[in-house]
Amino acid sequence: MASKFQAPRGTFDVLPAAGRARARLQAVATGIFERAGYEMIQTPTFEDTDLFERGVGKSTDIVRKEMFTFEDKGERSLTLRPEGTAPICRAYLEHGMHKQAQPVKLSYVGPFFRHERPQAGRYRQFHQLGIEAIGTDSPLADAEVIMLLSDLLGELGVPGVALRLGSLGSLDARAAYLEELKAHLHRHEGDLTADVRERIDINPLRAFDSDDAGVQGVMASAPTILDALSAEDQEHFDEVRALLDAAGIGYELDGTLVRGIDYYTRTIFSFVCDALGGQSEIGGGGRYDGLIEQLGGPATPAVGWAAGIERILLALDEEEPRRGRDAFVAIADPEQRRRAMALVTELRNAGFSAEMDLAGRGLKGQLKHADRIGAARVLILEAGGTAQLRDMASGEQRAADTGNLLGEMTGGEA
RNA sequence: GUGGCUGUAGCUCAGCUGGUAGAGCUCCUGGUUGUGGUCCAGGCGGUCGGGGGUUCGAGUCCCCUCAGCCACCCCA
Numbered sequence: 001m002a003s004k005f006q007a008p009r010g011t012f013d014v015l016p017a018a019g020r021a022r023a024r025l026q027a028v029a030t031g032i033f034e035r036a037g038y039e040m041i042q043t044p045t046f047e048d049t050d051l052f053e054r055g056v057g058k059s060t061d062i063v064r065k066e067m068f069t070f071e072d073k074g075e076r077s078l079t080l081r082p083e084g085t086a087p088i089c090r091a092y093l094e095h096g097m098h099k100q101a102q103p104v105k106l107s108y109v110g111p112f113f114r115h116e117r118p119q120a121g122r123y124r125q126f127h128q129l130g131i132e133a134i135g136t137d138s139p140l141a142d143a144e145v146i147m148l149l150s151d152l153l154g155e156l157g158v159p160g161v162a163l164r165l166g167s168l169g170s171l172d173a174r175a176a177y178l179e180e181l182k183a184h185l186h187r188h189e190g191d192l193t194a195d196v197r198e199r200i201d202i203n204p205l206r207a208f209d210s211d212d213a214g215v216q217g218v219m220a221s222a223p224t225i226l227d228a229l230s231a232e233d234q235e236h237f238d239e240v241r242a243l244l245d246a247a248g249i250g251y252e253l254d255g256t257l258v259r260g261i262d263y264y265t266r267t268i269f270s271f272v273c274d275a276l277g278g279q280s281e282i283g284g285g286g287r288y289d290g291l292i293e294q295l296g297g298p299a300t301p302a303v304g305w306a307a308g309i310e311r312i313l314l315a316l317d318e319e320e321p322r323r324g325r326d327a328f329v330a331i332a333d334p335e336q337r338r339r340a341m342a343l344v345t346e347l348r349n350a351g352f353s354a355e356m357d358l359a360g361r362g363l364k365g366q367l368k369h370a371d372r373i374g375a376a377r378v379l380i381l382e383a384g385g386t387a388q389l390r391d392m393a394s395g396e397q398r399a400a401d402t403g404n405l406l407g408e409m410t411g412g413e414a
Numbered sequence: 415g416u417g418g419c420u421g422u423a424g425c426u427c428a429g430c431u432g433g434u435a436g437a438g439c440u441c442c443u444g445g446u447u448g449u450g451g452u453c454c455a456g457g458c459g460g461u462c463g464g465g466g467g468u469u470c471g472a473g474u475c476c477c478c479u480c481a482g483c484c485a486c487c488c489c490a
Contacts, residue, residue, distance in 0.1 A: 006463085006481065061488055065415075083490085112490080117415070120483065121490085128490055195486090206487095260489055270489095277483095281490060308490030332448045365442085367450040380449070392450070 010116070010124025020320035021313055026109060028155050029129050036148055038107040038131045043087040045111065049077040055086030055295060057262025066114040068124075080113035083261065084306055085288065086295070088132055093297040102135030103302070109309075121279035121311045130285070132304030134292070139236055142267045142287060142303050143243035149271060149283050149305050150249050158282065158315050160274040163250065166257035167237040167266055169229045171290055174265075177228040178204060188218040208256035224255030233266055240267050259284070263291040267303065273315045282315060283307030324374025326352040327409065330366040333383035340381055343405060350406050377409070 007013055014022060033040075049069050056063050068080035081087055088106060091097075097104045109129035116122055131148060133141040146163070153161050168174045185192065185200045185207060191214040192200075196207045208219050229237065244251060251269070259268050268286030276282070285305025292300040327347055329340045340356050347354035355373065357366045363380070370378045371392060379400065380388040389400035389408055400408045 009481070066488085114489080116488070118482075119485095122488085123490095126490065130490090278485075279489070283490065285490095306490055311490060330449080362443095363448050364446080364450075369450085371450040375450095378450080382448080388449090390449075395450085397449085 008124070010118035010122075012123065012125075017319065017322075018313075020322065021316065021318060022309065024320055025156060025309060025312060026129070029107075029109070029152055032148055032152050032155065033107040033131060036105070036144070038105045038133075038148075041088060041091065041106040041108050042110065043081075043084070043091050043108070046078045046080050047087050047090065049079040051086050051090055051295070052079055052082060055089065055263060055291060056083060060260055060262055062114065062260060066116055068113045068115055082112060082114045084108055084110070084112065084128060084130055085132060085261075085263070085285075085291070085304060089134070089292050089295055089297075089302070092134055092300075093292065093295060098135065098298060098300060103133045103141060104135055105131070105133050107131045119278060121276055121308070121314050123310060127309040128306040129309060130283075130304060130306035132302060134302040134304075135300055137236075137287075137289060137301035139239035139243060139267075142240045143247065145285070145303050145305060146240075146244065146269055147247055147249060149285075149307060152307070153271060153282070153312070156312065156316060158273060158275075158312060160315070161282070162252060162272050162274070164254040164257055164270045164272065165241070165244070165251040166226065166254045166268050167229060167233060167240075168225060168259075168264055168268055168286070169233040169266065171265055173228055173230055173233065174225065177223070177225050180223055180228070181205070184222050185218070191215070191218050203258075205256060205258045226253070226255040236266055259286060263288040263294065265289045269305070271307070273311070275315045275317070276311060279311060281308075282311045322374065323353075324376060325355055325370075326376055327354040328366070328370035328373070328375035328378045329354060329356040330363060330370065330378050330380045331357070332363050332380055335383060336381035339385075339402075343379065343381075343402060346405060347409070350409075352409060379405070 030040075049067070052067065053063055058064070062082050067082055070078055072078055088108065092104060107130070109127065111125050111127050113125050115124055118124060131145060133145055146165075150163065169177070181204045182200055185196075185204055189197055189200075192207070193210065193212045193215055196210055196212070196215050199206055207215060208222075210216065210219070226237075241251075241253075257268055257270060264286045266287040266289065268284075270281050270284035272280045273282045274280065283305055284307075285303070287301070287303040289299075289301040292298070292302065329344050329347075331337055331340050344354045344356045355375070357369065359365075359369075361369060367378060375392055378390045378392060379402070380390060380397075381402070382388065385402075387400045387402045388397050390397040402408075
């Protein structure tokens with residue numbers, strides 16, 4: 001360790017080599033969002049702690065043990081945002097966006113914070129991008145939002161992606177279902193493993209994921225949430241499925257799908273990637289028809305998702321190559337320094353990417369550097385004011401008129 | 415938060431049963447007093463993650479701690 005300082009646990013530096021892949025991801029996402037009419041919104045990095053306690057849910061792991069919470073000098077309890085949907089709903093209410101044409105379609109990208117034990121694909125400061133369609137309960141919105149995430153992953157070329165789809169029904173139906181499931185588990189406690197038994201009342205849905213044969217036997221006869229949907233919820237879900245089918249988006253129906261946030265209702269979905277290890281969900285979301293009301297606003301249905309930038313990048317596992325420069329201006333004679341600077345500026349103003357030596361290298365070093373940064377051509381300024389234009393790929397070099405530099409650059413493609 | 419594995423130059427790694435650190439790549443310079451990508455030579459660069467202990471002596475042994483990874487947990 002060269003320095004005694006390290007990036008804090010679970011955080012990381014994005015160096016230029018990795019930054020290029022992130023930039024591409026963002027550019028692709030921005031294009032998709034803009035074409036679909038989802039406009040960028042930015043909210044603060046921290047919010048009132050209460051916003052997350054009420055929005056995300058006090059009993060969730062996120063609120064109970066993963067938030068970075070602190071007091072400011074006015075003794076306000078603030079929390080580094082662990083997710084993006086509650087803040088956006090807060091902004092929607094605060095700025096009266098319900099008066100705009102509905103639905104309000106928003107997109108976002110930025111850092112989020114959760115105090116978890118770090119692992120590959122799981123960080124304490126991580127980045128998500130996502131979209132929300134607020135103000136409609138139409139299944140069309142559910143389908144649109146899912147299709148956009150599918151498009152994003154497809155356009156990026158993320159391998160091994162699968163979509164899991166489920167429905168939680170209304171909050172009431174879900175609560176009733178969970179009681180029914182717990183009762184079922186309690187009836188068969190004798191066949192459960194100790195860890196599953198301990199979690200019956202905390203997270204009974206987890207029992208569906210057990211590898212234990214005894215537990216699996218119990219779960220085979222367990223009711224699923226999909227059996228417990230109301231007629232309306234069932235109809236809504238059927239329509240979402242029909243729309244995805246019509247769009248040719250494949251999915252796996254999953255009656256045991258779980259979300260870690262309390263605000264979800266009806267449609268939920270998760271995109272998983274088998275190229276990842278333990279943290280295999282690369283994006284997910286669902287409908288949250290009760291959240292805005294929960295935050296003190298009018299009943300407002302909404303649907304959206306978030307995707308993990310680090311996880312997508314991990315799944316892609318690609319280095320974006322560095323783009324070369326159009327030109328490098330080298331000086332064979334120190335007297336030409338000022339002219340070099342003027343010529344580099346002229347090139348840049350004309351739209352070319354151009355660099356010159358800033359390190360005092362000899363001509364050989366400058367050529368070497370030009371090669372290293374991928375310069376297509378090198379303009380060598382000679383003593384007395386003459387110049388040579390060298391094509392780095394072919395090695396061909398000819399006299400050039402610096403008074404007509406742009407002409408020299410565009411013409412005579414060597 | 416629990417358990418396990420790992421931690422030596424910027425990067426990838428070597429260093430046997432303890433005797434005060436090495437290679438390749440990168441970078442810089444020279445071979446070519448004005449010309450890159452190959453080659454050759456030289457150089458820069460490490461308090462061996464950090465702290466403490468055992469020992470005449472520790473990168474090598476012990477303890478603590480920090481960080482990464484894996485599983486659990488959870489989720490993006």
